[in-house]
Amino acid sequence: xxIRSQIAMVFHLDKCIGCHTCSIACKNIWTDRKGAEYMWWNxxxxxxxxxxxxxxxxxxxxxxGWEKKGKTIRLKGAGKFKGLxxxxxxxxxxxxxxxxxxxxxQYEHLFEAEEGDDQPVARPVSLIxxxxxxPKAGPNWDDDLGGSQEYARKDVNxxxxxxxxxxxxxxxxxxxxxxxxxxxxxxxNPACVAACPSGAIYKRGEDGIVLINQKKCRAWRxxxxxxxYKKSYFxxxxxxxxxxxxxxxxxxxxxxxxxxxxxxxxxxxxxxxxYDADKIEAVASCAEHDLVEKHLDIYLDPxxxxxxxxxxxxxxxxxxxxxxxxxxxxxFVKKWGLALPLHPxxxxxxxxxxxxxxxxxxxxxxxxxxxxxxxxxxxxxEKSRLPMKYLANLFSAGNExxxxxxxxKLMAVRLHRRNVTVGDLPEDEVxxxxxxxxxxxxxxxxxxxLTSLPLFDDRFVIPAAxxxxxxxMLESTADVKGNTGFGFKEPPKRGL
Amino acid sequence: MFNNFFFIGLPYAALTVLLxxxxxxxxxxxxxxxxLSSQFLEGRELFYGSxxxxxxxxxxxxxxxxxxLIPRAVILWDRVPLRLIILEVTALGFAFSALFGLLMxxxxxxxxxxxxxxxxxxxxxxxxxxLTQIISGIWVAWFAHWGxxxxxxxxxxxxxxxxxxxxxxxxxxxxxxxxxxxxxxxxVFIGMIPFTRFIHFLVYPFAYITRNYQVVIWNxxxxxxxxxxxxxxxxxxxxx
Numbered sequence: 001x002x003i004r005s006q007i008a009m010v011f012h013l014d015k016c017i018g019c020h021t022c023s024i025a026c027k028n029i030w031t032d033r034k035g036a037e038y039m040w041w042n043x044x045x046x047x048x049x050x051x052x053x054x055x056x057x058x059x060x061x062x063x064x065g066w067e068k069k070g071k072t073i074r075l076k077g078a079g080k081f082k083g084l085x086x087x088x089x090x091x092x093x094x095x096x097x098x099x100x101x102x103x104x105x106q107y108e109h110l111f112e113a114e115e116g117d118d119q120p121v122a123r124p125v126s127l128i129x130x131x132x133x134x135p136k137a138g139p140n141w142d143d144d145l146g147g148s149q150e151y152a153r154k155d156v157n158x159x160x161x162x163x164x165x166x167x168x169x170x171x172x173x174x175x176x177x178x179x180x181x182x183x184x185x186x187x188x189n190p191a192c193v194a195a196c197p198s199g200a201i202y203k204r205g206e207d208g209i210v211l212i213n214q215k216k217c218r219a220w221r222x223x224x225x226x227x228x229y230k231k232s233y234f235x236x237x238x239x240x241x242x243x244x245x246x247x248x249x250x251x252x253x254x255x256x257x258x259x260x261x262x263x264x265x266x267x268x269x270x271x272x273x274x275y276d277a278d279k280i281e282a283v284a285s286c287a288e289h290d291l292v293e294k295h296l297d298i299y300l301d302p303x304x305x306x307x308x309x310x311x312x313x314x315x316x317x318x319x320x321x322x323x324x325x326x327x328x329x330x331x332f333v334k335k336w337g338l339a340l341p342l343h344p345x346x347x348x349x350x351x352x353x354x355x356x357x358x359x360x361x362x363x364x365x366x367x368x369x370x371x372x373x374x375x376x377x378x379x380x381x382e383k384s385r386l387p388m389k390y391l392a393n394l395f396s397a398g399n400e401x402x403x404x405x406x407x408x409k410l411m412a413v414r415l416h417r418r419n420v421t422v423g424d425l426p427e428d429e430v431x432x433x434x435x436x437x438x439x440x441x442x443x444x445x446x447x448x449x450l451t452s453l454p455l456f457d458d459r460f461v462i463p464a465a466x467x468x469x470x471x472x473m474l475e476s477t478a479d480v481k482g483n484t485g486f487g488f489k490e491p492p493k494r495g496l
Numbered sequence: 497m498f499n500n501f502f503f504i505g506l507p508y509a510a511l512t513v514l515l516x517x518x519x520x521x522x523x524x525x526x527x528x529x530x531x532l533s534s535q536f537l538e539g540r541e542l543f544y545g546s547x548x549x550x551x552x553x554x555x556x557x558x559x560x561x562x563x564x565l566i567p568r569a570v571i572l573w574d575r576v577p578l579r580l581i582i583l584e585v586t587a588l589g590f591a592f593s594a595l596f597g598l599l600m601x602x603x604x605x606x607x608x609x610x611x612x613x614x615x616x617x618x619x620x621x622x623x624x625x626x627l628t629q630i631i632s633g634i635w636v637a638w639f640a641h642w643g644x645x646x647x648x649x650x651x652x653x654x655x656x657x658x659x660x661x662x663x664x665x666x667x668x669x670x671x672x673x674x675x676x677x678x679x680x681x682x683x684v685f686i687g688m689i690p691f692t693r694f695i696h697f698l699v700y701p702f703a704y705i706t707r708n709y710q711v712v713i714w715n716x717x718x719x720x721x722x723x724x725x726x727x728x729x730x731x732x733x734x735x736x
Contacts, residue, residue, distance in 0.1 A: 084704065128537070197701035240527075
C-alpha cells in the first residue's frame with residue numbers, strides 16, 4: 001500500500017447558477033496577460049452544449065485521454081511513439097479557432113474621435129493582431145443555450161441517444177439545461193503528465209496538484225492534445241503551456257482557491273482524500289462499466305486505523321490526516337455516494353466530482369394545455385427532463401444505474417426535508433424512497449446541512465502545507481535574508 | 497588571410513559561442529528555451545511546411561554526420577555506382593523536401609497577420625540563414641556532385657583537423673565557391689544557435705524515451721528523511 005494525500009473537489013451542480021464569478025476570479029488573478037487572454041482555467045459551460053473549446057468531449061477529433069489496449073491502457077493521441085513522431089505538426093491539437101480569438105474594444109476612440117455627424121463607436125479589435133475583428137465565438141458563446149438549439153444539438157453526449165430520446169430532450173417545452181463549471185481535475189493518472197516529452201508537467205507528491213514547470217516546457221504541445229478535458233492551454237506569446245494550478249499558493253497556506261472562494265452559489269467543496277497509489281494502473285485499466293466503482297474504491301477511509309498507520313509510515317502529515325477525516329469531499333464521494341467524476345471513460349481518474357443535477361419534470365404540455373399534476377410530489381426520477389442516458393454519458397461512462405441511484409438519493413433527501421419542514425406528504429411517499437436507497441434520517445439531515453447550510457469552514461477543509469520545512473530542504477533560508485525572495489524571478493518574456 | 501579568418505577563426509569562434517552561449521542560456525535563461533511553436537495560431541499550412549522541412553533537415557544532418565564520423569563506411573558504400581546514385585538522389589530528395597518545407601513556412605509566416613504578431617527579428621534572420629544553407633547545399637549537390645564520395649576524402653580531414661586543434665585550410669582554399677559558402681554559412685549557423693530559436697533542437701526530449709510516463713515530485717519527502725542512513729540515533733535531523 002502506497003498511501004498518498006490528494007486535494008479533491010466536489011461541485012454541486014444543483015446549486016450552480018451559471019454566474020461565471022469563478023471564471024472572472026480566476027481570470028483576474030492568473031490569465032489576464034498577453035498570450036493567456038483566451039485561456040479560461042476555470043470555465044462554466046451550459047449543458048447540453050458544445051462547450052469550450054468547441055466539442056472538447058469528442059475524442060474522435062482531439063484524441064485526448066487514455067484508451068484500453070489489451071490488459072493495460074495507452075495514450076490515445078500522444079505517447080512516446082506518437083508524441084515524438086507528431087512533434088513537428090500535431091494533427092489533433094486544437095487551434096485558436098476551436099477556442100476563440102480574444103478581443104478588446106477601442107474605447108479610446110470614444111474620446112479621441114474627430115467631431116463628425118455620427119456617434120463614435122468602440123470597435124472590437126483582436127488582442128493578437130490589433131486589427132478590427134468581428135467576434136464570432138467566445139468562451140461561453142452558447143451560454144443558456146445561446147438562444148437556439150444549434151449548440152445543444154451538437155452536444156457529443158447526446159450522440160448515442162435514440163431519435164425519440166433526442167426529440168424528447170429538445171422539445172421546446174421540455175428543453176432544459178444545467179451548468180457545468182470546469183477546472184483542471186488534477187487527475188490521479190494525468191494524461192498531460194504522461195504526454196509531456198520534456199517532463200515539465202508533474203504531480204506534486206504532497207497534495208497531488210498537477211503543475212507545469214515553465215522553465216522546462218519546450219512547447220512540444222502534447223499536453224494540449226493529451227488532456228481529454230482540454231485544460232492545458234498553449235500560451236502563444238511565451239511559447240509555454242499553462243494550466244490551472246489550483247491556486248497552490250493559497251492552498252498551501254490553507255486558503256480556498258480563488259474560484260471556490262468567490263463562488264456565489266457556494267457549490268464548491270475542497271478537501272483531502274487519501275488514496276492508494278499502487279492501485280492506479282489497475283483501476284485505470286479496468287472494464288468501462290466498472291470504472292466509476294473501481295475509481296471510487298481507490299480512495300480510503302481516513303478513520304480506519306490501518307489506513308492511518310500506513311499513511312503516517314508513508315510520510316503523510318498528521319494535519320493532513322485530520323483534514324482527510326473532516327473532508328467534505330470524502331462525505332459526498334465516499335460516505336454518501338452522491339458525487340461522480342466527469343467522463344470517467346477518459347481513464348485519467350479525475351479528482352473533481354460532480355453532484356449531478358436533479359431535473360425532475362414538474363409539468364408538461366398535453367393536448368395543448370400545460371399539465372402540472374403528477375402522481376407523486378416531485379414526479380418520478382425516470383421522468384427527469386434530461387434523459388438518464390445523457391447524464392450517464394457525462395458522469396458514469398454510460399452506466400445509467402449509477403446515476404439513477406445518485407438521483408434517487410438526492411430526491412429522498414428532498415422528500416425527507418419536505419416532511420420535516422412542511423409535513424404535508426403521506427408517510428409512505430417519504431419512507432418508500434428513503435428505504436429504497438437505504439438512507440436514514442440522520443444521514444439525510446447531514447446531507448441537507450452540508451448542501452444547503454454549509455459554513456465556509458465546512459466547505460473547505462484544507463491542511464496548510466508544511467512549506468516552511470520544505471524550503472529548508474532546498475536551501476538555507478538565512479542565506480537569502482533581506483533578498484527579494486526565492487526562485488524564479490524572470491519576466492515572462494518571449495524567447496528568440 | 498581570408499581563408500584563415502573563415503576556415504579557422506570563424507569555426508572556433510562559432511563552436512566557443514555555441515558551447516558557452518547554450519550553457520548560459522539553458523541555465524540562466526531557462527524560461528526562454530522553447531521551440532516557440534506557432535501551430536496554435538495557424539495549424540493547417542504548418543503541416544505542409546513543418547513536416548517536410550524537419551524530416552528533410554534531420555536526414556541531411558545525420559547524412560553529414562555519418563560522412564564526418566565514419567568516412568570509410570561511406571566510401572565503401574559508394575564503391576558500387578548504383579549505390580552511389582541511390583544515396584545522392586535520396587539526399588537531394590531530402591534537400592528539396594527541406595527547401596519546399598522552408599518556402600511553405602516562410603510564405604505562411606508572411607501571409608498570416610497572427611503569425612506576424614509573434615515574429616521576431618531573429619526569426620527573419622533564421623529564415624535567411626536556412627535559405628542560404630539549403631540553397632548553397634543544393635548548389636553543391638548539383639554542380640559538384642558525388643559529394644558523398646569526395647566529402648570523405650576532402651572535408652572530413654579538414655573538419656577533423658579542426659577538432660584535433662591542428663587546423664589545415666589547404667583543402668578548403670581549393671574548394672569551389674559553392675562549397676566554401678556552404679561551410680561558412682554552416683559555421684555562422686552553429687554560432688547563432690544560442691541566440692535564436694535553433695536552441696530548440698539542443699533540448700530534444702531524448703529522456704522521454706526511457707522515463708516513466710508519470711512524474712511525481714516531492715518537495716518534502718518525510719519517508720526518505722525518516723529512513724535516511726545519515727541520521728545518527730538520538731540526534732534530531734536538521735529539519736525534523
